[in-house]
Amino acid sequence: MADTQYILPNDIGVSSLDCREAFRLLSPSERLYAHHLSRAAWYGGLAVLLQTSPEAPYIYALLSRLFRAQDPDQLRQHALAEGLTEEDYQAFLVYAAGVYSNMGNYKSFGDTKFVPNLPKEKLERVILGSEAAQQHPEEVRGLWQTCGELMFCLEPRLRHLGLGKEGITTYFSGNCTMEDAKLAQDFLDSQNLSAYNTRLFKEVDREGKPHYEVRLASVLGTEPSPDSEVTSKLKSYEFRGSPFQVTRGDYAPILQKVVEQLDKAKMYAANSHQKHMLAQYIDSFTQGSIEAHKRGSRFWIQDKGPIVESYIGFIESYRDPFGSRGEFEGFVAVVNKAMSAKFERLVASAEQLLKELPWPPAFEKDKFLTPDFTSLDVLTFAGSGIPAGINIPNYDDLRQTEGFKNVSLGNVLAVAYATQREKLTFLEEEDKDLYILWKGPSFDVQVGLHELLGHGSGKLFVQDEKGAFNFDQETVINPETGEQIQSWYRSGETWDSKFSTIASSYEECRAESVGLYLCLHPQVLEIFGFEGADAEDVIYVNWLNMVRAGLLALEFYTPAASSWRQAHMQARFVILRVLLEAGEGLVTITPTTGSDGRPDARVRLDRSKIQSVGKPALERFLRKLQVLKSTGDVAGGRALYEGYAAVTDAPPECFLTLRDTVLLRKESRKLIVQPNTRLEGSDVQLLEYEASAAGLIRSFSERFPEDGPELEDILTQLATADARFWKGPSEAPSGQA
Numbered sequence: 001m002a003d004t005q006y007i008l009p010n011d012i013g014v015s016s017l018d019c020r021e022a023f024r025l026l027s028p029s030e031r032l033y034a035h036h037l038s039r040a041a042w043y044g045g046l047a048v049l050l051q052t053s054p055e056a057p058y059i060y061a062l063l064s065r066l067f068r069a070q071d072p073d074q075l076r077q078h079a080l081a082e083g084l085t086e087e088d089y090q091a092f093l094v095y096a097a098g099v100y101s102n103m104g105n106y107k108s109f110g111d112t113k114f115v116p117n118l119p120k121e122k123l124e125r126v127i128l129g130s131e132a133a134q135q136h137p138e139e140v141r142g143l144w145q146t147c148g149e150l151m152f153c154l155e156p157r158l159r160h161l162g163l164g165k166e167g168i169t170t171y172f173s174g175n176c177t178m179e180d181a182k183l184a185q186d187f188l189d190s191q192n193l194s195a196y197n198t199r200l201f202k203e204v205d206r207e208g209k210p211h212y213e214v215r216l217a218s219v220l221g222t223e224p225s226p227d228s229e230v231t232s233k234l235k236s237y238e239f240r241g242s243p244f245q246v247t248r249g250d251y252a253p254i255l256q257k258v259v260e261q262l263d264k265a266k267m268y269a270a271n272s273h274q275k276h277m278l279a280q281y282i283d284s285f286t287q288g289s290i291e292a293h294k295r296g297s298r299f300w301i302q303d304k305g306p307i308v309e310s311y312i313g314f315i316e317s318y319r320d321p322f323g324s325r326g327e328f329e330g331f332v333a334v335v336n337k338a339m340s341a342k343f344e345r346l347v348a349s350a351e352q353l354l355k356e357l358p359w360p361p362a363f364e365k366d367k368f369l370t371p372d373f374t375s376l377d378v379l380t381f382a383g384s385g386i387p388a389g390i391n392i393p394n395y396d397d398l399r400q401t402e403g404f405k406n407v408s409l410g411n412v413l414a415v416a417y418a419t420q421r422e423k424l425t426f427l428e429e430e431d432k433d434l435y436i437l438w439k440g441p442s443f444d445v446q447v448g449l450h451e452l453l454g455h456g457s458g459k460l461f462v463q464d465e466k467g468a469f470n471f472d473q474e475t476v477i478n479p480e481t482g483e484q485i486q487s488w489y490r491s492g493e494t495w496d497s498k499f500s501t502i503a504s505s506y507e508e509c510r511a512e513s514v515g516l517y518l519c520l521h522p523q524v525l526e527i528f529g530f531e532g533a534d535a536e537d538v539i540y541v542n543w544l545n546m547v548r549a550g551l552l553a554l555e556f557y558t559p560a561a562s563s564w565r566q567a568h569m570q571a572r573f574v575i576l577r578v579l580l581e582a583g584e585g586l587v588t589i590t591p592t593t594g595s596d597g598r599p600d601a602r603v604r605l606d607r608s609k610i611q612s613v614g615k616p617a618l619e620r621f622l623r624k625l626q627v628l629k630s631t632g633d634v635a636g637g638r639a640l641y642e643g644y645a646a647v648t649d650a651p652p653e654c655f656l657t658l659r660d661t662v663l664l665r666k667e668s669r670k671l672i673v674q675p676n677t678r679l680e681g682s683d684v685q686l687l688e689y690e691a692s693a694a695g696l697i698r699s700f701s702e703r704f705p706e707d708g709p710e711l712e713d714i715l716t717q718l719a720t721a722d723a724r725f726w727k728g729p730s731e732a733p734s735g736q737a
Contacts, residue, residue: 005663006154007117008098010090013670015415016691022334022377022411023686030308031684033268034332035677037310038380040261041330042703044312045103045382046711047217047251048328050718051199051319052104052161052384053113053168054726057719058147059105061712062127063096065140067701068708069132072694082125084118090693091117092126097693100700101385101671105151108385109669110556111161111319111565113154120152143716156560163321166561171325173201173725178501181322184212185500187239189492191246194290195324197314199250201725212244217314217328218288219256221249230287248288251328253714255285257707258312273303281312297393301403304372309333309407311392316504318567319384323500326394329383336410339375339444343408345527346448347373353518354457358619359626362476365459369403373452377411379675386412386672389447391455391511396494400460400470406451408444416670417443425665426551426603427544435541442542445528446515453518454511458626465491480627489632498632505564506641509571510629513622516546516575520615540607543614547587547603550576554659555666557647564645574644575618580653582617584609589653591661599661671696676703 026034049056070078072093079089095116102108105115116123124144127133133140150158160167164177172181184200197217202210216230225231230248237244262278262285269275280296283289293313300311310333314326351368355361378386389408393399419439424432461471469488476485489498496503518524519542525535553569553576564570579587586609594600606613628637649656673696676687687702689695704711 003154006113006115006159007091008094008114009668010087010094010117012094012098012668012693014097014673014691014693014696015418015670016673016689016695017378017411017415017675019334019377019379019411019675020686020688022336023379026307026334028682028684029268030270031677032679032682033265033270033274034308034310034334034379035679035684036261036265036268037308037312037330037332038677040258040265041310041312041332041380041382043254043257043261043711044328044330046715047254048103048384049715050251051170051325051327052106053150054170054174054719054723055147055150056099056104056106057715058143059099059151060103061716062140062143062147063099063697064700064708064712065132065136065143066127066130067096067697069135070130071701072697075126075130078130079126082122082129084122084126088118088122092123093693093697097671097696100696103384106161107669108319108383109566110569111167112556113159115152115154120148124148160558160561160565161319161321162561162563166321166563168726169319169321170722170726171199171320171322173203174727175204175725176200176202178322180210180212182500183240183242184214184244185322185324185497187212187237187244188214189497190239191233191237192492193233193246195320195322195497196290196317196326197250197288197293198325201722210242212242214244214246215250216246216248216288217250217255217285218248219252219259219286220288221252222247225287228283228287228289229291230289250288251718253718254711257711259285262312270306270308271303273299274306277303284313294393294395294398297395297398298402300393301371301398301405305335305374307335309335309374309376311390315392315394317394317496318504321501323503324496327384330380331378331382331390332380333376333378333407333409336375336377339408339410340373342444342528343373343375343406343448343452346452346524347371349523349527350452350456353453353521353524356518356521357453357457357514357626358517358623359458359630360477360479362471363459363626363630364457365400366470368456369401371404371406371452371456373406373408373448375408375410378409379677381409381412381674386416388413388417388443389451391451394496396460396496399456400462404456406448406456408447408451412672413440413443413447416672423667425667426548426601428602428604431544434537435544438537438541439545441528441530442519442538442545445519445524445530445538446512446542446545448528449515449518449524450511454514455507457514458510459630460495461485461488461630461632463488463490478627478631480624485631487631487633493632495629498634499629499637502638502641505567505570505574505645506625506629506637508568509574509641510622510625512546512568512571512575513618513625516543517615517618517622520611536607539610540605543607543610544603544605546572547576547579547605550574550579551589551601551603551658552662552666554647554655554662557659559647559656559659562647570645573647574641577644578617578621579614582613584613586610586613586617589658591654591658594665598664600665601658601661673699675699678705 277299284292312330549572553573556566
């Protein structure tokens with residue numbers, strides 16, 4: 001059997017999202033709006049398969065054909081007859097549920113490959129003897145032959161997502177290196193093109209010269225179309241001696257279905273903001289235009305307090321090894337009014353609280369653009385995973401001048417982060433009951449501060465295309481050096497493009513640090529209803545949770561590559577290092593032996609020193625983070641951040657040894673079962689499923705009742721059309737561009 005790092009255990013936690021009451025309260029028109037937006041999101045989420053690994057679309061198609069012909073209970077009888085044990089079959093169900101949940105065969109949280117936890121020969125017997133194989137023998141056998149080996153393969157380069165020798169990715173062709181990614185980013189910047197909706201393909205001619213294709217995601221391809229901001233960019237270029245070709249049409253048939261559903265949703269929009277927003281999204285996905293998506297996002301920001309909230313597009317860049325390309329995601333949710341009222345009070349206090357942050361006023365936005373901040377019950381979240389909270393849009397220019405929205409996903413928090421005492425690792429016994437009691441409430445506070453005042457704070461110093469600066473060069477002083485500002489962002493540069501591989505994690509670390517720092521403020525805790533001893537417990541558990549998370553983060557570090565695989569967890573490890581460095585016994589980590597005789601560890605936080613030792617240390621670190629970000633000081637930012645993110649076995653912590661302990665006692669991230677909506681006449685029905693691997697599989701089997709086989713054909717055809725770019729996927733590129 002495979003190393004436990006690369007399997008999902010049979011007893012993995014599975015929870016169902018509860019949005020029944022929120023859905024019940026919607027009007028018929030709101031239900032129709034939510035339904036069509038959900039359909040758009042689910043269709044678009046299929047693109048993630050093509051953004052993950054070469055084999056992911058084939059695995060998805062194979063599983064979907066299998067479970068369409070026989071539901072999990074029916075297939076179980078066949079599997080047992082083929083000689084599988086109950087444990088073998090449960091392992092297969094968990095694997096299939098994992099593929100659906102992560103939209104691919106790599107974990108969305110950690111980017112690690114997972115493989116079936118049963119012998120390949122047994123799984124082959126189940127598949128080739130299945131009802132699906134009897135109905136369509138050539139198709140099913142062809143899919144198995146295409147993806148069977150890769151489904152189980154754990155050659156070193158295939159164990160993690162990454163670029164070049166570090167892993168596999170389909171954002172780039174298999175022969176691309178980090179040097180190619182940097183060159184492509186410089187090219188995109190020179191043409192004022194965003195990387196968010198692109199992939200990069202490199203082919204080398206007979207003379208050994210690389211040729212690059214930058215492919216935009218769009219419905220339209222090479223066919224003639226009306227002039228737009230995109231069509232003028234679709235041509236050949238010569239850049240630093242290398243030919244570049246900008247094309248479009250990536251994921252075209254999938255995006256066509258997204259556009260059709262968005263067009264239907266427009267009929268039920270509650271106001272003109274929503275209609276204009278959807279029109280721009282349709283234009284964006286049709287043309288391949290990020291500028292149109294930005295215009296849609298402006299209308300979205302202006303749509304304050306909608307009953308049905310949504311966002312869709314190529315959004316988060318966590319899984320691009322270079323940190324610039326967005327993974328497709330779409331969500332639809334309903335406002336939870338009671339929790340939203342607390343967030344509204346936090347928003348009302350935001351301008352005052354921003355003044356408490358430890359950087360000079362010149363490093364804060366000129367005007368705080370009051371955002372929406374709502375708690376939502378998720379109806380649909382399509383993509384590779386579901387977060388606890390979101391602060392969007394991610395476009396720097398909009399965030400600085402137009403604003404943003406924050407959302408906390410209440411029904412996700414309720415199930416995804418619930419903790420059982422017996423599974424609670426690395427804490428002292430006397431902390432466990434307090435931790436369980438206050439983890440939920442403290443996390444509400446942390447998510448609120450992280451999203452609103454973490455991601456929502458801070459100014460970027462920019463020189464625009466006309467040479468004008470958005471700060472006073474004469475008077476603004478760098479508080480770290482005492483000198484005038486020496487660096488800034490030029491026109492076309494963004495936070496993601498400039499800080500690239502560390503941008504996501506650095507920003508998550510800044511936002512988490514803001515949350516820890518401001519949760520010490522009594523006004524914040526009063527807003528959430530905590531005073532006196534309860535407020536002190538919320539602070540303690542919030543800080544303790546961060547310290548524990550920093551230790552758990554070691555699961556997502558790869559010693560062989562000296563690299564991190566998950567932005568949020570790297571950020572939490574960095575904060576742990578900062579608090580350990582503060583000294584005076586604020587945080588200690590003690591190796592122990594567990595009751596089972598195996599290595600264990602305990603983290604301890606001295607609550608009496610949070611204010612006196614922890615707060616000043618965090619203040620110094622947070623100010624450095626913001627100053628380096630504001631000034632676009634990439635060299636300084638990398639030196640600071642990568643220094644803290646380094647994992648060694650140096651005493652006293654011996655982090656590499658601790659990592660072995662963390663892996664020994666890790667708990668797999670829960671799988672989340674989501675409902676479906678179904679149109680019956682003019683009524684929208686909510687279909688819910690049991691909280692099990694089989695329930696999750698059934699939810700996907702019923703997700704595309706009209707066009708499931710067509711979608712699977714589309715996915716395999718798109719994957720096959722580009723398969724040449726990943727021939728011999730275990731062969732890493734050796735040369736540089």
